[in-house]
Amino acid sequence: MSIVKDEDELVSESAEGYVVGRKKTVEEYVDLDNNDESLRKWKESLGLAPGSTTGSIGEPGDKRKVVILKLELEIRDHSPISVNLTEKSALEKLKTKPLVIKEGVLYKVRIRFRVQHEIITGLRYLQLVKRKGLKVDKSDEICGSYSPNTLENPYYEKTFLEEEAPSGLIARGTYDMTSKFIDDDKTTHLLFTWQLAIKKNWE
Numbered sequence: 001m002s003i004v005k006d007e008d009e010l011v012s013e014s015a016e017g018y019v020v021g022r023k024k025t026v027e028e029y030v031d032l033d034n035n036d037e038s039l040r041k042w043k044e045s046l047g048l049a050p051g052s053t054t055g056s057i058g059e060p061g062d063k064r065k066v067v068i069l070k071l072e073l074e075i076r077d078h079s080p081i082s083v084n085l086t087e088k089s090a091l092e093k094l095k096t097k098p099l100v101i102k103e104g105v106l107y108k109v110r111i112r113f114r115v116q117h118e119i120i121t122g123l124r125y126l127q128l129v130k131r132k133g134l135k136v137d138k139s140d141e142i143c144g145s146y147s148p149n150t151l152e153n154p155y156y157e158k159t160f161l162e163e164e165a166p167s168g169l170i171a172r173g174t175y176d177m178t179s180k181f182i183d184d185d186k187t188t189h190l191l192f193t194w195q196l197a198i199k200k201n202w203e
Helices: 026-030 037-045 090-096
Strands: 066-075 081-084 099-102 106-115 120-131 134-146 156-159 173-182 188-199
Touching: 066 099, 066 173, 066 188, 081 090, 081 099, 090 188, 106 120, 134 156
Parallel strands: 099 188
Antiparallel strands: 066 081, 066 106, 106 156, 120 134, 120 173, 173 188
16 A cells, blocks of 8 residues: 555546536437437447436435445455445444454455436545555546446446555554545545454454
């Protein structure tokens, strides 16, 4: 993990000068110019095509556009560590009960989420790591653009690049993690803190 300067913040490193276009409904995206080959392929990648019906499976009273369902650490040569974020107390538990991994292991962060009500463009996962108040790592991962989930496709999953947990006496201990899901128009869909404990051996 590399040292991050104090002035860095948990913000997306989007391209300078990039302007976000007006939000469109699913129906508007479907009706966009189908003579544009690149646009047609982009819509198909989202599951949109002329005549398609892409209804959200979210609760009508739930105004969230992105619902984070699960956080998982996929660990090489070890069973994954999963947290069901749909449980009411899950986020509170993460603040005080660290996820424990063995030093030096290779792992990937995987998220499962649902999109509802409208198309989400440029979803990103930002993560800030601190130890004893000192920033030690920061990541900005692109998730992509997604249409609302359906009964046939009830959720999306995204797995990020593999990382190696630090090892050695100095590296062992508890790290404070802050995770944030944000999209192109700077809407924050979820911001939460959790802890990762690195130990000499598996518990």
